[in-house]
Amino acid sequence: MPVLGRNDMPRQDPEKRRSNFDEVALGYSHEQALAEASRCIQCKKPTCIAGCPVGIDIPAFIQYMADDDMDAAIRELKSMNALPAICGRVCPQETQCEEVCVLGKKGEPVAIGRLERYAADHEQDNIETEAIEKPAATGKKVAVVGSGPAGLTAAAELAKMGHSVTLFEALHKAGGVLVYGIPEFRLPKSIVQSEVEYVGSLGVDLQLNTVIGKLDTVDELLEEYNAVFLGTGAGLPVFMGIDGENLSGVYSANEFLTRVNLMKAYQFPGYDTPVKRGQRVVVVGGGNVAMDSARCAVRLGAEEVTIVYRRGEDEMPARNEEIENAREEGVKFKLLSNPTRILGDESNWVTQLECLNMELCEPDESGRCRPVPLEGSEHLMDVDVVIIAIGTSPNPLIPMTTKGLETSKWGTIIADEDGLSSREGVYGGGDVVTGAATVISAMGAGKTAAKAINNYLKGNK
Amino acid sequence: MPFKILGKIQIVPTIHQMIIDAPKIARKAKAGQFIILKIDETGERIPLTIADFDPEKGTVTTIFMEVGKTTKHLSTLNAGDSLQDFVGPLGNPSEIEPSDTVVCVGGGVGVAPIYPIARAHKAIGNKVISIIGARSAELLLWEDKMQEVSDELYITTDDGTKGHHGFVTDVLKKLLEGDEPISLVVSIGPAIMMRTVAGVTHPFGVKTIVSLNSIMVDGTGMCGACRVLVGGETKFACVDGPEFNAHEVDFTLLMNRLMMYRDEEQQALENYKCDRGGCQC
Numbered sequence: 252m253p254v255l256g257r258n259d260m261p262r263q264d265p266e267k268r269r270s271n272f273d274e275v276a277l278g279y280s281h282e283q284a285l286a287e288a289s290r291c292i293q294c295k296k297p298t299c300i301a302g303c304p305v306g307i308d309i310p311a312f313i314q315y316m317a318d319d320d321m322d323a324a325i326r327e328l329k330s331m332n333a334l335p336a337i338c339g340r341v342c343p344q345e346t347q348c349e350e351v352c353v354l355g356k357k358g359e360p361v362a363i364g365r366l367e368r369y370a371a372d373h374e375q376d377n378i379e380t381e382a383i384e385k386p387a388a389t390g391k392k393v394a395v396v397g398s399g400p401a402g403l404t405a406a407a408e409l410a411k412m413g414h415s416v417t418l419f420e421a422l423h424k425a426g427g428v429l430v431y432g433i434p435e436f437r438l439p440k441s442i443v444q445s446e447v448e449y450v451g452s453l454g455v456d457l458q459l460n461t462v463i464g465k466l467d468t469v470d471e472l473l474e475e476y477n478a479v480f481l482g483t484g485a486g487l488p489v490f491m492g493i494d495g496e497n498l499s500g501v502y503s504a505n506e507f508l509t510r511v512n513l514m515k516a517y518q519f520p521g522y523d524t525p526v527k528r529g530q531r532v533v534v535v536g537g538g539n540v541a542m543d544s545a546r547c548a549v550r551l552g553a554e555e556v557t558i559v560y561r562r563g564e565d566e567m568p569a570r571n572e573e574i575e576n577a578r579e580e581g582v583k584f585k586l587l588s589n590p591t592r593i594l595g596d597e598s599n600w601v602t603q604l605e606c607l608n609m610e611l612c613e614p615d616e617s618g619r620c621r622p623v624p625l626e627g628s629e630h631l632m633d634v635d636v637v638i639i640a641i642g643t644s645p646n647p648l649i650p651m652t653t654k655g656l657e658t659s660k661w662g663t664i665i666a667d668e669d670g671l672s673s674r675e676g677v678y679g680g681g682d683v684v685t686g687a688a689t690v691i692s693a694m695g696a697g698k699t700a701a702k703a704i705n706n707y708l709k710g711n712k
Numbered sequence: 713m714p715f716k717i718l719g720k721i722q723i724v725p726t727i728h729q730m731i732i733d734a735p736k737i738a739r740k741a742k743a744g745q746f747i748i749l750k751i752d753e754t755g756e757r758i759p760l761t762i763a764d765f766d767p768e769k770g771t772v773t774t775i776f777m778e779v780g781k782t783t784k785h786l787s788t789l790n791a792g793d794s795l796q797d798f799v800g801p802l803g804n805p806s807e808i809e810p811s812d813t814v815v816c817v818g819g820g821v822g823v824a825p826i827y828p829i830a831r832a833h834k835a836i837g838n839k840v841i842s843i844i845g846a847r848s849a850e851l852l853l854w855e856d857k858m859q860e861v862s863d864e865l866y867i868t869t870d871d872g873t874k875g876h877h878g879f880v881t882d883v884l885k886k887l888l889e890g891d892e893p894i895s896l897v898v899s900i901g902p903a904i905m906m907r908t909v910a911g912v913t914h915p916f917g918v919k920t921i922v923s924l925n926s927i928m929v930d931g932t933g934m935c936g937a938c939r940v941l942v943g944g945e946t947k948f949a950c951v952d953g954p955e956f957n958a959h960e961v962d963f964t965l966l967m968n969r970l971m972m973y974r975d976e977e978q979q980a981l982e983n984y985k986c987d988r989g990g991c992q993c
């Protein structure tokens with residue numbers, strides 16, 4: 252009879268963590284990890300594997316952990332997933348691997364993500380990264396554009412296949428959303444850094460500060476490289492198009508998070524980049540991006556941080572765990588409310604936000620509830636910082652400078668299931684193809700495309 | 713992979729020229745584009761216009777004025793030092809098309825970025841009249857270089873120590889009232905100057921281009937820090953610009969948004985001066 256309840260993971264106390272950027276979830280102890288690993292009943296037909304977008308052999312790595320062979324566990328994980336320390340932390344496990352774990356039917360599913368995290372962290376702490384066997388060089392060159400999870404994975408896979416890989420990144424640091432978007436307290440940057448170094452140790456040549464479409468176009472890359480992978484993400488911020496959005500103190504979540512995380516504005520003036528530390532902060536949106544923005548604002552010292560979201564709590568796309576964390580840290584939720592106007596003072600500073608109450612109707616055939624405004628319910632909130640976190644779309648820079656690269660009406664690059672775009676030799680994957688999604692799905696896409704590129708380079712297709 | 717500084721000189725008080733080894737950028741750069749640099753790990757990303765570039769030598773020249781922490785720090789670096797990050801070329805190049813007389817108006821440190829634009833117009837055979845101004849004669853920049861690429865060059869100083877006593881816009885207005893067939897005015901300088909230029913050319917219906925210096929972070933369209941209002945539409949200066957039709961620009965918004973971090977900038981500068989022994993704290 253398996254243990255029904257999972258082992259809790261220790262977390263930093265909410266009162267304390269409100270004023271620091273240290274990691275919130277502290278990870279299992281060795282004993283907790285062993286205990287949790289032994290909850291897995293090693294199903295003959297494990298359902299969990301199908302829930303993982305990169306197909307990790309979950310019972311296999313967990314069995315190694317239960318046997319206290321962490322080195323074997325991490326080897327098993329890394330054979331399918333180059334970034335386990337990251338996925339163990341940020342995967343929405345509750346809708347992926349853990350959702351379909353059989354133990355979830357009667358009790359709580361195995362804490363697969365926490366175990367993955369433990370094994371990966373154990374490796375960081377304990378063993379020297381094994382010398383990587385250099386595969387025979389194929390003599391083929393591949394350019395990977397964008398160093399988010401999609402690009403990092405594609406680059407690592409292609410290098411392991413013996414291709415010569417150059418990874419181009421527009422910013423001054425590699426990692427994509429993992430460094431500029433997801434905050435330190437959820438994903439320490441040192442972890443991203445060591446994963447980037449691992450990819451470098453495979454022989455990938457990382458070129459930072461390189462904006463493809465400006466410095467070189469994709470067509471110019473194709474003169475030098477046999478194939479190109481585009482993993483440029485969905486980094487273009489969407490604004491609401493309401494009055495007052497250009498007031499000082501109104502940020503896109505991308506700008507706010509980039510200042511705080513990538514540029515380390517939370518350490519200003521030790522770091523030079525400033526960010527406005529508001530007292531009354533409103534974050535518009537209900538996804539992970541909104542939660543991250545709100546929780547950063549709390550840590551920057553705001554008195555009151557409110558999430559304004561036009562639907563109800565059940566409709567919020569953010570992970571439950573993150574909503575819970577935000578609530579514990581004192582973030583307020585103003586649901587069924589939609590901003591209609593932002594007001595400012597004579598020197599262009601934001602002062603108030605006008606919102607309209609919404610009502611959820613019965614779900615339509617598609618199952619989605621459309622919120623409808625309640626006429627006459629306009630009301631004002633006092634604010635000094637507003638952060639818009641209602642979504643992003645792909646940056647048009649590359650499609651604009653690449654002839655014949657087809658995009659959808661949402662600006663995403665059109666690619667087949669292998670990641671092949673409308674241009675021969677040009678592949679894509681991750682948010683740039685799907686629109687904003689998840690770290691693990693971007694990695695899965697990077698891996699799939701790497702296989703397809705390998706076939707293409709070998710002339711199999 | 714740091715970017716080496718090959719040369720740094722002070723051209724006039726508080727304004728410096730820096731030549732950076734950046735062969736790839738030098739090969740791709742065009743008039744009107746800019747770079748973003750970050751000095752070191754804790755530094756801020758700041759945009760500077762590409763004032764000159766040499767594809768053969770692989771160098772990019774920037775001209776910057778000391779206004780705050782980053783530009784002050786930059787002014788202490790010298791040949792042999794390096795910058796941690798240097799990215800470009802960013803933004804759209806200037807449109808350089810055959811036309812009637814082109815008037816290039818540069819004010820203060822804005823003379824530097826106007827230079828490659830004037831040179832490009834001259835190179836395709838356009839007649840170029842340039843008006844360059846500064847607060848005072850000792851702060852006047854690149855007179856000789858501007859002379860080389862202009863058919864006519866006018867100089868103005870606010871205090872009358874050289875050339876016309878007054879503003880660049882006084883001379884511009886006279887030219888517009890004269891017989892010269894002017895089809896384009898390009899102006900770069902402080903926002904307040906560009907706004908005045910726009911006001912002067914508007915009644916004459918002459919196409920006027922300005923280069924907007926909004927606050928930026930990434931310079932690739934990812935953050936929206938640089939948003940400006942042009943013709944009633946929100947644009948990102950880094951990817952939609954930096955050059956825009958002056959008659960459509962909301963300069964008040966631009967100037968207000970440039971003030972957004974005034975307190976923080978002040979604090980950063982004070983700290984920096986203290987660190988360097990400039991005060992008694």
Ligand SMILES: Cc1cc2nc3c(=O)[nH]c(=O)nc-3n(C[C@H](O)[C@H](O)[C@H](O)COP(=O)(O)OP(=O)(O)OC[C@H]3O[C@@H](n4cnc5c(N)ncnc54)[C@H](O)[C@@H]3O)c2cc1C
Pocket residue numbers: 341342343396397398399400401402419420421422425426427428429432433461462463464482483484485486508539540543646648649680681682683687688689690691693
């Ligand atoms: C704040 C926030 C929180 C999130 N939280 C989670 C979470 O908890 N769990 C989860 O699974 N997902 C989360 N996501 C989503 C997840 O981060 C993304 O789906 C994932 O990062 C997409 O990976 P990618 O490789 O496709 O693109 P990105 O991570 O966006 O990386 C793209 C990279 O390409 C670079 N680039 C773009 N254009 C160019 C160019 N022209 N030349 C060179 N380089 C270029 C960019 O600078 C960037 O570094 C979150 C997203 C955000 C913004």
Ligand SMILES: Cc1cc2nc3c(=O)[nH]c(=O)nc-3n(C[C@H](O)[C@H](O)[C@H](O)COP(=O)(O)OP(=O)(O)OC[C@H]3O[C@@H](n4cnc5c(N)ncnc54)[C@H](O)[C@@H]3O)c2cc1C
Pocket residue numbers: 746756758759760761762774775776777778779780781782783784821824825924925926927928954970971974977978980
């Ligand atoms: C596309 C573009 C091209 C530019 N080209 C040049 C150039 O060739 N030479 C040059 O000297 N400067 C140029 N600038 C302005 C330059 O980026 C700023 O002067 C610099 O960021 C100031 O940094 P700081 O840390 O020294 O000063 P800060 O402490 O950031 O600011 C000090 C003072 O400068 C003002 N300021 C801040 N940012 C800007 C800005 N973007 N533009 C104007 N004033 C600002 C502040 O309001 C404050 O009064 C350009 C800006 C843009 C957007």
Ligand code: SF4
Pocket residue numbers: 302303304305306307309332338339342344347348349363364367691
């Ligand atoms: S990578 Fe993500 S989905 Fe796959 S097993 Fe790990 S936590 Fe689960």
Ligand code: SF4
Pocket residue numbers: 290291292293294297298299300309310351352353354361363
């Ligand atoms: S479904 Fe759950 S219990 Fe079964 S093997 Fe997978 S993790 Fe273990």
Ligand code: FES
Pocket residue numbers: 927928929930931932933934935936937938939948949950951
């Ligand atoms: S500087 Fe970030 S979008 Fe222009």
